[in-house]
Amino acid sequence: MAEADLNLLIALDVLLAEKSVAAAARRLGLSESAMSRTLGRLRQTTGDPLLVRAGRHMVLTPHGEQLLEAAPLAVAQARALLKPAASALNLATLERVFTLRTNDGFAQVFGPALVAALAQSAPHAGLRFVAKPEKEDGPLREGLVDLEIGVLKNMGPEIYLQALFQDRFIGVVRAGHPLAQSTILTPQAYATYGHIVVARHGTGRGPVDNKLSSLGLARHIVAVVPGLGAALSIARQSDLVALVPASFFLHQAQNSGTGSVPGLVGFELPVQxxxxxxxxxxxxxxxxxxxxxxxxxxxxxxxxxxxxxLNAMAGVVVVNGQ
Known part of the structure; x- marks a missing residue:
């Protein structure tokens, strides 16, 4: 069976509304003969006369009456589908939940401001933050998430990527820790103490260990934890040294209301x-x-x-490495 000509949809809507070949022709800017031929095609397509003569006028058949309400809706839906995408967006009425796959640290630091921005511009939309136990492109490819956020590598050539900001790692120790008393921190002093690292998999060794190794040094990793909050908690109650993104530590200082992180001191690493x-x-x-x-x-x-x-609060990181 041949596919229906969807170009007939607008003509159907106008003919049913006008109940007149002449009036429909004028409305569509066609000749009466062209409109008559279109009505013939509609009759053939639908298998129904649609419009029949009753005296000097034309009236709708029962099937035509059924289509009278459906046709305008179908035309409106078709036009909406074919609108340029940019013109279809209305943030005030947007009802959509966006899923962001990111780590807990990003959600803590940037989530509140993002939620506030969404509430202001798109009050009926929502955000769903989901954890990412490992770096993979499966959730994006399968349409399970809208955005993947983090330090992204090897995600495939077709995946779009846009840099958001540049962060850095800093060290964190408890207030009163010997490293917090130093005005100049050396790699040797840094490597003297035990360390806490955040890692979802593996040992947590990375660029810091490579730099220390080039100097003939190595740090002793005492604890590997899955989240940044756990790393700070352990550092606050021990002599271990935590390694965290500067943005996360500065965010803790911002939220404390005191301009510092209670019980903790941050410092620049003694290695680049x-x-x-x-x-x-x-x-x-x-x-x-x-x-x-x-x-x-x-x-x-x-x-x-x-x-x-957060960078305006960089003075919270008080010890300089060398």
């Missing part, structure tokens, strides 16, 4: 490990979606603004 580029990543299927594009722009603006505010 390079910046950490935190990015957002998305699948091509979402690239031109207007709501998704707005979410990406909103996230980038929030991260830029929030990280600038």
């Amino acid at each position: 490990t390079g910046a950490i580029t935190v990015s957002q990543m998305w699948h091509p299927r979402q690239h031109n979606d207007p709501a998704h594009r707005w979410l990406r722009e909103c996230l980038r603006e929030v991260c830029t603004r929030q990280y600038a505010m």
Whole structure:
């Protein structure tokens, strides 16, 4: 069976509404003969006369009456589908839950500002933060998440990636720790104490260990924990040294209301490990979606603004490495 010509849909809507070939022709800018031929095609397609003569006028058949209400809705839906994507977005009425796959630290630092931005611009939309036990592109490819956020590598050539900000690692110890008393911290002093690292898998060894190794040094990793909060908690109650992103530590200071993190001191590392580029990543299927594009722009603006505010508190990190 041949496919129906969807171009007839608008003509059907107008003919049913006008109940006149002549009036429908004028409304569509066609000749009466062309409109008559279109009505013939509609009759053939639907298997029903649709309009029949009753004296000097035309009236709808029972099937035509059934289509009278359905046709305008079908035309409106078709037009909505074919609108340019950008014009279809109305943030005030947007009802959508966006899923972000990220670590707990990012959600703590940037989540509140992002939620506030969403509530202001798209009050009926929502956010769902989900954990990422490992780096993989499966959830994006399968459409399970809207954005993957973090230090992203080897996610496939078709995956879009945009840098959000550059972070760095710092060391954290309890207030009163010998390292907190130093005005200049050496790699040797840093490697003297036991360490806490955050890692979802493996031993947690990375760039810091590589730099220390090049100096003939090694740190003793006493504890590996899954989250940044646990690392700070252990550091606060021991002589162990935690390694955390500066943004996370500065956020704790910002939230304390005192400009510092109670019971803890942050310091710059005595070895250079390079910046950490935190990015957002998305699948091509979402690239031109207007709501998704707005979410990406909103996230980038929030991260830029929030990280600038945190950097203004950089004096909280008081010990300099050398």
